[in-house]
Amino acid sequence: MPRDAIKVCIDRILPAGLMLEASKRSIEENPENAGVIRVRPGLGVPARSPMRMALVTGRKWKNGRTLRVSFMGGEPYVRDKVKDFAKGWCEHANLGFEFGSDPDADIRISFAPGEGSWSWIGTESLVIPKNEATMNLGWLTRGTANDEYSRVVLHEFGHAIGCLHEHQNPAASIKWDQQAVYRYYMGPPNNWSKEDVDGNLFDTYARDKTQFTDFDAKSIMIYAIPTEHTTDGYTVSTNSTLSQTDIQFISTAYAFAPKPSTALSVGSPPLKASIGAHGEVDSYEFSVGKRGHYVIETSGRSDVVMTLFAFGAQSEPLAEDDDSGEGTNPRIAARLDRGRYIVRVRHYHPSGKGSYSISIRSEDASGTRGAARKASAKRPARKGSGKARAKAKPGAARKNSTKRRKAL
Numbered sequence: 431m432p433r434d435a436i437k438v439c440i441d442r443i444l445p446a447g448l449m450l451e452a453s454k455r456s457i458e459e460n461p462e463n464a465g466v467i468r469v470r471p472g473l474g475v476p477a478r479s480p481m482r483m484a485l486v487t488g489r490k491w492k493n494g495r496t497l498r499v500s501f502m503g504g505e506p507y508v509r510d511k512v513k514d515f516a517k518g519w520c521e522h523a524n525l526g527f528e529f530g531s532d533p534d535a536d537i538r539i540s541f542a543p544g545e546g547s548w549s550w551i552g553t554e555s556l557v558i559p560k561n562e563a564t565m566n567l568g569w570l571t572r573g574t575a576n577d578e579y580s581r582v583v584l585h586e587f588g589h590a591i592g593c594l595h596e597h598q599n600p601a602a603s604i605k606w607d608q609q610a611v612y613r614y615y616m617g618p619p620n621n622w623s624k625e626d627v628d629g630n631l632f633d634t635y636a637r638d639k640t641q642f643t644d645f646d647a648k649s650i651m652i653y654a655i656p657t658e659h660t661t662d663g664y665t666v667s668t669n670s671t672l673s674q675t676d677i678q679f680i681s682t683a684y685a686f687a688p689k690p691s692t693a694l695s696v697g698s699p700p701l702k703a704s705i706g707a708h709g710e711v712d713s714y715e716f717s718v719g720k721r722g723h724y725v726i727e728t729s730g731r732s733d734v735v736m737t738l739f740a741f742g743a744q745s746e747p748l749a750e751d752d753d754s755g756e757g758t759n760p761r762i763a764a765r766l767d768r769g770r771y772i773v774r775v776r777h778y779h780p781s782g783k784g785s786y787s788i789s790i791r792s793e794d795a796s797g798t799r800g801a802a803r804k805a806s807a808k809r810p811a812r813k814g815s816g817k818a819r820a821k822a823k824p825g826a827a828r829k830n831s832t833k834r835r836k837a838l
């Protein structure tokens with residue numbers, strides 16, 4: 431592969447001062463973002479190393495959104511090409527792009543030559559000053575081939591709707607020849623620093639902060655990898671179209687027909703359900719008529735993760751659990767006030783699917799509470815679980831923190 435063949439986009443990292451604001455705005459935009467990103471002072475997300483086709487789940491736009499896109503410069507020919515290729519995502523994601531000249535647009539595209547190609551990730555654009563671009567397409571001209579338009583525009587719009595670099599997917603295990611990669615990217619035309627190379631190639635995103643698929647070498651979100659950059663001859667060709675996994679992933683992240691909530695009743699027999707697609711999230715709604723102790727748990731062989739919310743307050747989980755139940759099943763034991771609640775269930779594994787059953791019962795009914803306690807006490811500590819039980823109460827936002835807590 432000739433040296434000038436690799437023109438890649440470079441990650442942009444929000445300054446610490448904007449990180450918390452970005453998280454706040456992201457949750458306002460889409461409450462589901464809060465299920466992933468725990469906003470704590472000093473813990474910015476995505477930070478450089480916790481970054482990777484992994485979508486920063488905490489940076490998703492509201493599902494169904496029409497994003498306004500404006501151009502800051504650029505000749506009509508190039509703008510039209512960008513419009514045509516960007517729409518490739520909209521066939522598969524429940525998002526629309528409305529191109530115009532609104533200075534208040536959600537995505538603002540400049541064409542500054544010499545600044546390369548880059549885009550802020552999803553809702554990060556909300557905290558970028560309106561007079562600044564949120565995406566730059568630095569080398570697209572009238573003479574650029576259609577394949578290159580497709581590659582660059584789909585890749586940068588992938589970032590703009592929340593996708594990260596596939597080669598930094600937590601599931602990737604590329605055997606980089608690091609010295610060769612440093613030599614390549616630290617030289618012209620990229621002239622990156624060592625930190626840029628680390629941040630854009632070697633660091634993988636944190637498993638617990640990203641929603642990701644199995645590693646996909648055909649993803650539009652991966653850099654081309656020449657054979658001399660790996661120690662085992664592994665190579666990735668230039669991808670200029672969306673892969674099947676890209677399509678499957680984004681159509682789940684921004685589903686046209688999200689699964690509706692299913693009603694769950696306290697004390698009813700376990701309800702059978704299944705996670706039928708990568709990244710699918712099942713949602714259940716139940717009512718508590720009387721204040722007391724309740725246990726919500728799943729059964730079956732699927733390794734699922736469960737999150738509890740008060741109805742209408744889905745930006746702040748009351749509790750989350752992975753493995754406190756039988757086997758790898760989650761179990762949340764919580765003191766709940768009278769009211770309505772939402773439980774979300776997803777698979778622990780990025781490519782996991784499978785069936786499970788879910789139930790909720792009161793622990794206050796005569797005889798059952800003591801029996802349940804006894805059972806809990808006998809249960810030995812499990813892998814990856816700091817506590818045998820998750821406890822929570824509305825308003826206090828106490829969360830169970832198993833080591834395997836993951837993104838929604």
Ligand SMILES: [Zn+2]
Nearest residue numbers: 439440585595
């Ligand atoms: Zn990129």
